[in-house]
Amino acid sequence: MTLRPEALAAILLLAVITYGCRIGGVLVASRYDRAGRARAAFDAIPAAVLTAVIAPMVLTTGWPETIAAGLTALAAWRLPLLATVALGVAAVVLLRAGL
Amino acid sequence: MPLIHLAGQRSAGPREAVAGLRAMLPVAIAAVPIGLLFGALCAGKGLSVTESGLMSILVFAGGAQFAAVELWTWPVSLATLAISTLLINARLGLMSASLLPKLRHLSRRQRLLACALITDETWALAEQRALAQPISPAYWYAQGLLLLTVWSGTTMLGASLGALLGAPERIGADFVFTALFIGLIAGFWRGPATGWTIAASGAVAALVHLTLGSPWHIMAGAAAGMLAGYLAALRPAALA
Incomplete structure:
Protein backbone atom coordinates (compact mmCIF):
# COMPACT_ATOMS: atom_id res chain seq x y z
CA MET A 1 0.00 0.00 0.00
CA THR A 2 2.70 2.47 -0.99
CA LEU A 3 1.17 5.87 -1.72
CA ARG A 4 3.68 8.70 -1.79
CA PRO A 5 2.41 12.30 -1.57
CA GLU A 6 4.39 13.23 -4.69
CA ALA A 7 2.73 10.50 -6.79
CA LEU A 8 -0.69 11.22 -5.29
CA ALA A 9 -0.41 14.91 -6.18
CA ALA A 10 0.49 14.09 -9.79
CA ILE A 11 -2.34 11.55 -10.11
CA LEU A 12 -4.88 14.01 -8.68
CA LEU A 13 -3.64 16.73 -11.06
CA LEU A 14 -4.05 14.40 -14.05
CA ALA A 15 -7.52 13.36 -12.83
CA VAL A 16 -8.68 16.99 -12.43
CA ILE A 17 -7.38 17.98 -15.89
CA THR A 18 -8.98 14.91 -17.49
CA TYR A 19 -12.34 15.55 -15.82
CA GLY A 20 -12.13 19.19 -16.91
CA CYS A 21 -11.68 18.00 -20.51
CA ARG A 22 -14.63 15.64 -20.11
CA ILE A 23 -17.08 18.32 -18.91
CA GLY A 24 -15.73 20.86 -21.42
CA GLY A 25 -18.27 19.68 -23.97
CA VAL A 26 -21.20 20.50 -21.68
CA LEU A 27 -20.78 24.19 -22.49
CA VAL A 28 -20.59 23.55 -26.24
CA ALA A 29 -23.36 20.96 -26.24
CA SER A 30 -26.00 23.34 -24.90
CA ARG A 31 -25.47 25.55 -27.96
CA TYR A 32 -24.91 22.69 -30.37
CA ASP A 33 -27.21 22.91 -33.37
CA ARG A 34 -27.72 19.53 -35.00
CA ALA A 35 -28.46 20.85 -38.45
CA GLY A 36 -26.76 21.26 -41.80
CA ARG A 37 -23.04 21.10 -42.39
CA ALA A 38 -22.10 21.70 -38.74
CA ARG A 39 -23.81 18.40 -38.09
CA ALA A 40 -21.64 16.70 -40.73
CA ALA A 41 -18.51 17.98 -38.96
CA PHE A 42 -19.83 16.74 -35.61
CA ASP A 43 -20.78 13.36 -37.08
CA ALA A 44 -17.20 13.02 -38.31
CA ILE A 45 -15.78 13.40 -34.76
CA PRO A 46 -15.78 9.70 -33.76
CA ALA A 47 -13.85 8.39 -36.76
CA ALA A 48 -11.60 11.48 -36.91
CA VAL A 49 -10.51 11.30 -33.26
CA LEU A 50 -10.02 7.54 -33.10
CA THR A 51 -8.03 7.57 -36.36
CA ALA A 52 -5.75 10.39 -35.15
CA VAL A 53 -4.90 8.48 -31.97
CA ILE A 54 -3.65 5.37 -33.80
CA ALA A 55 -2.23 7.03 -36.96
CA PRO A 56 1.43 7.09 -35.74
CA MET A 57 1.38 3.38 -34.88
CA VAL A 58 -0.30 2.48 -38.19
CA LEU A 59 1.60 4.75 -40.59
CA THR A 60 4.99 5.64 -39.08
CA THR A 61 6.16 2.60 -37.09
CA GLY A 62 7.04 0.11 -39.82
CA TRP A 63 5.65 -2.17 -42.53
CA PRO A 64 4.50 -4.94 -40.15
CA GLU A 65 2.27 -2.48 -38.28
CA THR A 66 0.90 -0.88 -41.49
CA ILE A 67 0.10 -4.23 -43.13
CA ALA A 68 -1.37 -5.65 -39.91
CA ALA A 69 -3.57 -2.55 -39.58
CA GLY A 70 -4.81 -3.07 -43.15
CA LEU A 71 -5.62 -6.70 -42.41
CA THR A 72 -7.37 -5.64 -39.18
CA ALA A 73 -9.51 -3.16 -41.14
CA LEU A 74 -10.50 -5.92 -43.59
CA ALA A 75 -11.36 -8.20 -40.67
CA ALA A 76 -13.43 -5.45 -39.05
CA TRP A 77 -15.61 -5.45 -42.17
CA ARG A 78 -16.90 -8.98 -41.48
CA LEU A 79 -15.84 -10.18 -38.02
CA PRO A 80 -17.05 -9.26 -34.52
CA LEU A 81 -14.85 -6.87 -32.50
CA LEU A 82 -12.97 -9.42 -30.40
CA ALA A 83 -12.13 -11.64 -33.40
CA THR A 84 -10.93 -8.52 -35.23
CA VAL A 85 -8.56 -7.63 -32.39
CA ALA A 86 -7.27 -11.21 -32.11
CA LEU A 87 -6.61 -11.40 -35.85
CA GLY A 88 -4.85 -8.02 -35.87
CA VAL A 89 -2.55 -8.94 -32.98
CA ALA A 90 -1.74 -12.35 -34.52
CA ALA A 91 -0.95 -10.60 -37.82
CA VAL A 92 1.46 -8.12 -36.24
CA VAL A 93 3.28 -10.83 -34.29
CA LEU A 94 3.76 -12.96 -37.43
CA LEU A 95 4.77 -10.00 -39.61
CA ARG A 96 7.29 -8.76 -37.02
CA ALA A 97 8.75 -12.25 -36.88
CA GLY A 98 9.51 -11.77 -40.58
CA LEU A 99 6.82 -13.94 -42.06
CA MET B 1 -52.65 -0.48 -21.98
CA ASP B 174 1.31 -3.03 -27.87
CA PHE B 175 -0.85 -3.54 -30.98
CA VAL B 176 -4.05 -4.49 -29.12
CA PHE B 177 -4.92 -0.82 -28.60
CA THR B 178 -4.51 -0.13 -32.35
CA ALA B 179 -6.52 -3.18 -33.45
CA LEU B 180 -9.29 -2.33 -30.96
CA PHE B 181 -9.53 1.21 -32.33
CA ILE B 182 -9.67 -0.03 -35.94
CA GLY B 183 -12.60 -2.24 -34.95
CA LEU B 184 -14.34 0.71 -33.27
CA ILE B 185 -13.72 3.00 -36.28
CA ALA B 186 -15.27 0.40 -38.62
CA GLY B 187 -18.47 0.71 -36.58
CA PHE B 188 -18.72 4.35 -37.66
CA TRP B 189 -18.62 3.71 -41.41
CA ARG B 190 -21.37 5.76 -43.08
CA GLY B 191 -20.18 5.71 -46.67
CA PRO B 192 -17.53 7.66 -48.62
CA ALA B 193 -17.66 10.71 -46.29
CA THR B 194 -16.31 8.51 -43.50
CA GLY B 195 -13.50 7.39 -45.82
CA TRP B 196 -12.47 11.01 -46.44
CA THR B 197 -12.60 11.69 -42.70
CA ILE B 198 -10.36 8.70 -41.91
CA ALA B 199 -7.90 9.50 -44.73
CA ALA B 200 -7.57 13.17 -43.74
CA SER B 201 -7.26 12.47 -40.03
CA GLY B 202 -4.76 9.63 -40.49
CA ALA B 203 -2.53 11.52 -42.94
CA VAL B 204 -2.44 14.76 -40.94
CA ALA B 205 -1.98 13.00 -37.60
CA ALA B 206 0.92 10.93 -38.96
CA LEU B 207 2.61 14.02 -40.49
CA VAL B 208 2.19 16.10 -37.33
CA HIS B 209 3.48 13.22 -35.23
CA LEU B 210 6.62 13.07 -37.40
CA THR B 211 7.18 16.86 -37.29
CA LEU B 212 5.78 18.40 -34.08
CA GLY B 213 5.60 15.10 -32.24
CA SER B 214 3.15 13.71 -29.69
CA PRO B 215 0.60 14.71 -28.46
CA TRP B 216 -0.09 17.48 -31.04
CA HIS B 217 -1.07 14.94 -33.70
CA ILE B 218 -4.35 14.10 -31.97
CA MET B 219 -5.97 17.54 -32.17
CA ALA B 220 -4.49 18.19 -35.65
CA GLY B 221 -5.81 14.88 -37.01
CA ALA B 222 -9.21 15.33 -35.37
CA ALA B 223 -9.54 18.83 -36.87
CA ALA B 224 -8.54 17.61 -40.34
CA GLY B 225 -11.02 14.73 -40.15
CA MET B 226 -13.85 17.04 -39.06
CA LEU B 227 -13.01 19.44 -41.89
CA ALA B 228 -13.07 16.55 -44.38
CA GLY B 229 -16.48 15.47 -43.06
CA TYR B 230 -17.71 19.06 -43.39
CA LEU B 231 -16.41 19.40 -46.97
CA ALA B 232 -17.84 16.01 -47.98
CA ALA B 233 -21.26 17.26 -46.86
CA LEU B 234 -20.80 20.47 -48.89
CA ARG B 235 -20.49 18.58 -52.18
CA PRO B 236 -21.90 15.10 -51.66
CA ALA B 237 -22.31 14.41 -55.40
CA ALA B 238 -18.71 15.30 -56.26
CA LEU B 239 -17.15 13.31 -53.46
CA ALA B 240 -19.49 10.37 -53.14
Whole structure:
Protein backbone atom coordinates (compact mmCIF):
# COMPACT_ATOMS: atom_id res chain seq x y z
CA MET A 1 0.00 0.00 0.00
CA THR A 2 2.70 2.47 -0.99
CA LEU A 3 1.17 5.87 -1.72
CA ARG A 4 3.68 8.70 -1.79
CA PRO A 5 2.41 12.30 -1.57
CA GLU A 6 4.39 13.23 -4.69
CA ALA A 7 2.73 10.50 -6.79
CA LEU A 8 -0.69 11.22 -5.29
CA ALA A 9 -0.41 14.91 -6.18
CA ALA A 10 0.49 14.09 -9.79
CA ILE A 11 -2.34 11.55 -10.11
CA LEU A 12 -4.88 14.01 -8.68
CA LEU A 13 -3.64 16.73 -11.06
CA LEU A 14 -4.05 14.40 -14.05
CA ALA A 15 -7.52 13.36 -12.83
CA VAL A 16 -8.68 16.99 -12.43
CA ILE A 17 -7.38 17.98 -15.89
CA THR A 18 -8.98 14.91 -17.49
CA TYR A 19 -12.34 15.55 -15.82
CA GLY A 20 -12.13 19.19 -16.91
CA CYS A 21 -11.68 18.00 -20.51
CA ARG A 22 -14.63 15.64 -20.11
CA ILE A 23 -17.08 18.32 -18.91
CA GLY A 24 -15.73 20.86 -21.42
CA GLY A 25 -18.27 19.68 -23.97
CA VAL A 26 -21.20 20.50 -21.68
CA LEU A 27 -20.78 24.19 -22.49
CA VAL A 28 -20.59 23.55 -26.24
CA ALA A 29 -23.36 20.96 -26.24
CA SER A 30 -26.00 23.34 -24.90
CA ARG A 31 -25.47 25.55 -27.96
CA TYR A 32 -24.91 22.69 -30.37
CA ASP A 33 -27.21 22.91 -33.37
CA ARG A 34 -27.72 19.53 -35.00
CA ALA A 35 -28.46 20.85 -38.45
CA GLY A 36 -26.76 21.26 -41.80
CA ARG A 37 -23.04 21.10 -42.39
CA ALA A 38 -22.10 21.70 -38.74
CA ARG A 39 -23.81 18.40 -38.09
CA ALA A 40 -21.64 16.70 -40.73
CA ALA A 41 -18.51 17.98 -38.96
CA PHE A 42 -19.83 16.74 -35.61
CA ASP A 43 -20.78 13.36 -37.08
CA ALA A 44 -17.20 13.02 -38.31
CA ILE A 45 -15.78 13.40 -34.76
CA PRO A 46 -15.78 9.70 -33.76
CA ALA A 47 -13.85 8.39 -36.76
CA ALA A 48 -11.60 11.48 -36.91
CA VAL A 49 -10.51 11.30 -33.26
CA LEU A 50 -10.02 7.54 -33.10
CA THR A 51 -8.03 7.57 -36.36
CA ALA A 52 -5.75 10.39 -35.15
CA VAL A 53 -4.90 8.48 -31.97
CA ILE A 54 -3.65 5.37 -33.80
CA ALA A 55 -2.23 7.03 -36.96
CA PRO A 56 1.43 7.09 -35.74
CA MET A 57 1.38 3.38 -34.88
CA VAL A 58 -0.30 2.48 -38.19
CA LEU A 59 1.60 4.75 -40.59
CA THR A 60 4.99 5.64 -39.08
CA THR A 61 6.16 2.60 -37.09
CA GLY A 62 7.04 0.11 -39.82
CA TRP A 63 5.65 -2.17 -42.53
CA PRO A 64 4.50 -4.94 -40.15
CA GLU A 65 2.27 -2.48 -38.28
CA THR A 66 0.90 -0.88 -41.49
CA ILE A 67 0.10 -4.23 -43.13
CA ALA A 68 -1.37 -5.65 -39.91
CA ALA A 69 -3.57 -2.55 -39.58
CA GLY A 70 -4.81 -3.07 -43.15
CA LEU A 71 -5.62 -6.70 -42.41
CA THR A 72 -7.37 -5.64 -39.18
CA ALA A 73 -9.51 -3.16 -41.14
CA LEU A 74 -10.50 -5.92 -43.59
CA ALA A 75 -11.36 -8.20 -40.67
CA ALA A 76 -13.43 -5.45 -39.05
CA TRP A 77 -15.61 -5.45 -42.17
CA ARG A 78 -16.90 -8.98 -41.48
CA LEU A 79 -15.84 -10.18 -38.02
CA PRO A 80 -17.05 -9.26 -34.52
CA LEU A 81 -14.85 -6.87 -32.50
CA LEU A 82 -12.97 -9.42 -30.40
CA ALA A 83 -12.13 -11.64 -33.40
CA THR A 84 -10.93 -8.52 -35.23
CA VAL A 85 -8.56 -7.63 -32.39
CA ALA A 86 -7.27 -11.21 -32.11
CA LEU A 87 -6.61 -11.40 -35.85
CA GLY A 88 -4.85 -8.02 -35.87
CA VAL A 89 -2.55 -8.94 -32.98
CA ALA A 90 -1.74 -12.35 -34.52
CA ALA A 91 -0.95 -10.60 -37.82
CA VAL A 92 1.46 -8.12 -36.24
CA VAL A 93 3.28 -10.83 -34.29
CA LEU A 94 3.76 -12.96 -37.43
CA LEU A 95 4.77 -10.00 -39.61
CA ARG A 96 7.29 -8.76 -37.02
CA ALA A 97 8.75 -12.25 -36.88
CA GLY A 98 9.51 -11.77 -40.58
CA LEU A 99 6.82 -13.94 -42.06
CA MET B 1 -52.65 -0.48 -21.98
CA PRO B 2 -51.19 2.06 -19.54
CA LEU B 3 -50.36 -0.79 -17.14
CA ILE B 4 -48.48 -2.71 -19.81
CA HIS B 5 -46.67 0.49 -20.74
CA LEU B 6 -45.60 1.03 -17.12
CA ALA B 7 -44.44 -2.56 -16.76
CA GLY B 8 -42.38 -2.13 -19.89
CA GLN B 9 -40.72 0.93 -18.44
CA ARG B 10 -39.96 -0.79 -15.13
CA SER B 11 -38.13 -3.65 -16.78
CA ALA B 12 -36.22 -1.31 -19.09
CA GLY B 13 -33.52 -0.49 -16.49
CA PRO B 14 -32.09 -4.00 -16.01
CA ARG B 15 -32.55 -4.78 -19.68
CA GLU B 16 -30.64 -1.63 -20.62
CA ALA B 17 -27.88 -2.49 -18.14
CA VAL B 18 -27.51 -5.98 -19.62
CA ALA B 19 -27.38 -4.46 -23.11
CA GLY B 20 -24.60 -2.14 -21.90
CA LEU B 21 -22.61 -5.02 -20.38
CA ARG B 22 -23.02 -7.13 -23.54
CA ALA B 23 -21.85 -4.29 -25.76
CA MET B 24 -18.81 -3.59 -23.57
CA LEU B 25 -17.77 -7.22 -23.00
CA PRO B 26 -15.58 -7.65 -26.12
CA VAL B 27 -14.01 -4.23 -25.53
CA ALA B 28 -13.39 -5.07 -21.86
CA ILE B 29 -11.71 -8.36 -22.85
CA ALA B 30 -9.51 -6.49 -25.33
CA ALA B 31 -8.67 -4.03 -22.52
CA VAL B 32 -7.19 -6.83 -20.36
CA PRO B 33 -3.77 -7.02 -22.09
CA ILE B 34 -3.71 -3.20 -22.41
CA GLY B 35 -4.29 -2.83 -18.66
CA LEU B 36 -1.65 -5.46 -17.84
CA LEU B 37 0.81 -3.66 -20.13
CA PHE B 38 0.05 -0.29 -18.52
CA GLY B 39 0.51 -1.72 -15.03
CA ALA B 40 3.82 -3.29 -16.00
CA LEU B 41 5.04 0.04 -17.41
CA CYS B 42 4.02 1.77 -14.15
CA ALA B 43 6.02 -0.78 -12.15
CA GLY B 44 8.98 -0.15 -14.45
CA LYS B 45 8.84 3.57 -13.54
CA GLY B 46 8.78 2.81 -9.83
CA LEU B 47 5.07 3.40 -9.24
CA SER B 48 3.48 1.14 -6.61
CA VAL B 49 0.48 -1.12 -7.20
CA THR B 50 -1.71 1.32 -5.21
CA GLU B 51 -0.47 4.35 -7.15
CA SER B 52 -0.92 2.61 -10.52
CA GLY B 53 -4.43 1.43 -9.67
CA LEU B 54 -5.42 4.83 -8.31
CA MET B 55 -4.33 6.47 -11.55
CA SER B 56 -6.46 4.06 -13.61
CA ILE B 57 -9.50 4.67 -11.39
CA LEU B 58 -9.23 8.46 -11.14
CA VAL B 59 -7.84 9.37 -14.57
CA PHE B 60 -9.47 6.50 -16.55
CA ALA B 61 -8.04 7.61 -19.90
CA GLY B 62 -5.75 5.02 -21.49
CA GLY B 63 -3.93 7.17 -24.03
CA ALA B 64 -3.12 9.96 -21.58
CA GLN B 65 -2.05 7.43 -18.93
CA PHE B 66 0.39 5.73 -21.31
CA ALA B 67 1.84 9.15 -22.18
CA ALA B 68 2.04 10.10 -18.49
CA VAL B 69 3.92 6.97 -17.50
CA GLU B 70 6.23 7.45 -20.50
CA LEU B 71 6.99 11.02 -19.29
CA TRP B 72 7.10 10.04 -15.61
CA THR B 73 10.29 11.00 -13.75
CA TRP B 74 11.33 11.18 -10.09
CA PRO B 75 10.99 13.92 -8.90
CA VAL B 76 7.71 14.24 -10.76
CA SER B 77 7.51 17.01 -13.37
CA LEU B 78 3.93 18.19 -12.87
CA ALA B 79 4.00 20.74 -15.72
CA THR B 80 5.10 18.18 -18.33
CA LEU B 81 2.46 15.68 -17.22
CA ALA B 82 -0.25 18.39 -17.13
CA ILE B 83 0.43 19.68 -20.67
CA SER B 84 0.57 16.18 -22.16
CA THR B 85 -2.66 15.17 -20.43
CA LEU B 86 -4.47 18.34 -21.48
CA LEU B 87 -3.52 17.92 -25.14
CA ILE B 88 -4.31 14.23 -25.33
CA ASN B 89 -7.60 14.51 -23.46
CA ALA B 90 -8.92 17.68 -25.10
CA ARG B 91 -10.74 15.35 -27.49
CA LEU B 92 -12.89 14.16 -24.56
CA GLY B 93 -14.55 17.60 -24.70
CA LEU B 94 -15.50 16.98 -28.33
CA MET B 95 -16.94 13.65 -27.25
CA SER B 96 -19.09 15.07 -24.46
CA ALA B 97 -20.32 17.83 -26.79
CA SER B 98 -21.52 15.17 -29.21
CA LEU B 99 -22.77 12.65 -26.64
CA LEU B 100 -24.53 14.70 -23.96
CA PRO B 101 -27.52 15.78 -26.08
CA LYS B 102 -28.16 12.07 -26.64
CA LEU B 103 -28.21 11.23 -22.91
CA ARG B 104 -31.89 11.89 -22.40
CA HIS B 105 -33.71 12.26 -19.09
CA LEU B 106 -30.63 13.47 -17.23
CA SER B 107 -30.49 16.69 -15.23
CA ARG B 108 -27.50 19.00 -15.60
CA ARG B 109 -25.91 17.63 -12.41
CA GLN B 110 -26.44 14.02 -13.53
CA ARG B 111 -24.80 14.83 -16.85
CA LEU B 112 -21.72 16.17 -15.07
CA LEU B 113 -21.49 12.87 -13.17
CA ALA B 114 -22.01 10.82 -16.36
CA CYS B 115 -19.08 12.69 -17.93
CA ALA B 116 -16.68 10.97 -15.50
CA LEU B 117 -17.02 7.76 -17.55
CA ILE B 118 -16.31 9.25 -20.98
CA THR B 119 -13.48 7.34 -22.69
CA ASP B 120 -12.83 6.51 -26.34
CA GLU B 121 -14.44 3.12 -25.86
CA THR B 122 -17.50 3.99 -23.72
CA TRP B 123 -18.24 6.94 -25.94
CA ALA B 124 -17.80 5.00 -29.20
CA LEU B 125 -20.24 2.31 -28.03
CA ALA B 126 -22.76 4.89 -26.82
CA GLU B 127 -22.58 6.83 -30.09
CA GLN B 128 -23.17 3.61 -32.04
CA ARG B 129 -26.21 2.83 -29.87
CA ALA B 130 -27.47 6.40 -30.26
CA LEU B 131 -27.74 5.84 -34.02
CA ALA B 132 -30.65 3.48 -33.33
CA GLN B 133 -32.10 4.55 -29.97
CA PRO B 134 -31.63 6.96 -27.05
CA ILE B 135 -28.93 6.11 -24.50
CA SER B 136 -30.38 5.35 -21.06
CA PRO B 137 -28.44 6.01 -17.82
CA ALA B 138 -28.56 2.24 -17.06
CA TYR B 139 -26.87 1.46 -20.40
CA TRP B 140 -24.26 4.18 -19.93
CA TYR B 141 -23.28 3.33 -16.34
CA ALA B 142 -23.28 -0.46 -16.88
CA GLN B 143 -20.86 -0.35 -19.80
CA GLY B 144 -18.73 2.42 -18.24
CA LEU B 145 -18.35 0.77 -14.82
CA LEU B 146 -17.51 -2.60 -16.41
CA LEU B 147 -14.65 -1.01 -18.34
CA LEU B 148 -13.48 0.97 -15.27
CA THR B 149 -13.41 -2.22 -13.18
CA VAL B 150 -11.49 -4.24 -15.78
CA TRP B 151 -9.10 -1.36 -16.56
CA SER B 152 -8.16 -0.64 -12.94
CA GLY B 153 -8.10 -4.33 -11.96
CA THR B 154 -5.76 -5.34 -14.77
CA THR B 155 -3.59 -2.26 -14.13
CA MET B 156 -3.01 -3.41 -10.53
CA LEU B 157 -2.41 -7.00 -11.65
CA GLY B 158 0.08 -5.79 -14.28
CA ALA B 159 1.84 -3.59 -11.73
CA SER B 160 2.23 -6.48 -9.29
CA LEU B 161 3.43 -8.89 -11.98
CA GLY B 162 5.72 -6.18 -13.35
CA ALA B 163 8.66 -7.40 -15.35
CA LEU B 164 7.44 -11.01 -15.23
CA LEU B 165 5.23 -10.24 -18.25
CA GLY B 166 8.27 -9.73 -20.47
CA ALA B 167 8.62 -7.48 -23.52
CA PRO B 168 5.12 -6.47 -24.68
CA GLU B 169 6.16 -6.36 -28.38
CA ARG B 170 6.93 -10.07 -28.33
CA ILE B 171 3.27 -11.01 -27.76
CA GLY B 172 1.89 -8.09 -29.78
CA ALA B 173 0.32 -6.51 -26.69
CA ASP B 174 1.31 -3.03 -27.87
CA PHE B 175 -0.85 -3.54 -30.98
CA VAL B 176 -4.05 -4.49 -29.12
CA PHE B 177 -4.92 -0.82 -28.60
CA THR B 178 -4.51 -0.13 -32.35
CA ALA B 179 -6.52 -3.18 -33.45
CA LEU B 180 -9.29 -2.33 -30.96
CA PHE B 181 -9.53 1.21 -32.33
CA ILE B 182 -9.67 -0.03 -35.94
CA GLY B 183 -12.60 -2.24 -34.95
CA LEU B 184 -14.34 0.71 -33.27
CA ILE B 185 -13.72 3.00 -36.28
CA ALA B 186 -15.27 0.40 -38.62
CA GLY B 187 -18.47 0.71 -36.58
CA PHE B 188 -18.72 4.35 -37.66
CA TRP B 189 -18.62 3.71 -41.41
CA ARG B 190 -21.37 5.76 -43.08
CA GLY B 191 -20.18 5.71 -46.67
CA PRO B 192 -17.53 7.66 -48.62
CA ALA B 193 -17.66 10.71 -46.29
CA THR B 194 -16.31 8.51 -43.50
CA GLY B 195 -13.50 7.39 -45.82
CA TRP B 196 -12.47 11.01 -46.44
CA THR B 197 -12.60 11.69 -42.70
CA ILE B 198 -10.36 8.70 -41.91
CA ALA B 199 -7.90 9.50 -44.73
CA ALA B 200 -7.57 13.17 -43.74
CA SER B 201 -7.26 12.47 -40.03
CA GLY B 202 -4.76 9.63 -40.49
CA ALA B 203 -2.53 11.52 -42.94
CA VAL B 204 -2.44 14.76 -40.94
CA ALA B 205 -1.98 13.00 -37.60
CA ALA B 206 0.92 10.93 -38.96
CA LEU B 207 2.61 14.02 -40.49
CA VAL B 208 2.19 16.10 -37.33
CA HIS B 209 3.48 13.22 -35.23
CA LEU B 210 6.62 13.07 -37.40
CA THR B 211 7.18 16.86 -37.29
CA LEU B 212 5.78 18.40 -34.08
CA GLY B 213 5.60 15.10 -32.24
CA SER B 214 3.15 13.71 -29.69
CA PRO B 215 0.60 14.71 -28.46
CA TRP B 216 -0.09 17.48 -31.04
CA HIS B 217 -1.07 14.94 -33.70
CA ILE B 218 -4.35 14.10 -31.97
CA MET B 219 -5.97 17.54 -32.17
CA ALA B 220 -4.49 18.19 -35.65
CA GLY B 221 -5.81 14.88 -37.01
CA ALA B 222 -9.21 15.33 -35.37
CA ALA B 223 -9.54 18.83 -36.87
CA ALA B 224 -8.54 17.61 -40.34
CA GLY B 225 -11.02 14.73 -40.15
CA MET B 226 -13.85 17.04 -39.06
CA LEU B 227 -13.01 19.44 -41.89
CA ALA B 228 -13.07 16.55 -44.38
CA GLY B 229 -16.48 15.47 -43.06
CA TYR B 230 -17.71 19.06 -43.39
CA LEU B 231 -16.41 19.40 -46.97
CA ALA B 232 -17.84 16.01 -47.98
CA ALA B 233 -21.26 17.26 -46.86
CA LEU B 234 -20.80 20.47 -48.89
CA ARG B 235 -20.49 18.58 -52.18
CA PRO B 236 -21.90 15.10 -51.66
CA ALA B 237 -22.31 14.41 -55.40
CA ALA B 238 -18.71 15.30 -56.26
CA LEU B 239 -17.15 13.31 -53.46
CA ALA B 240 -19.49 10.37 -53.14
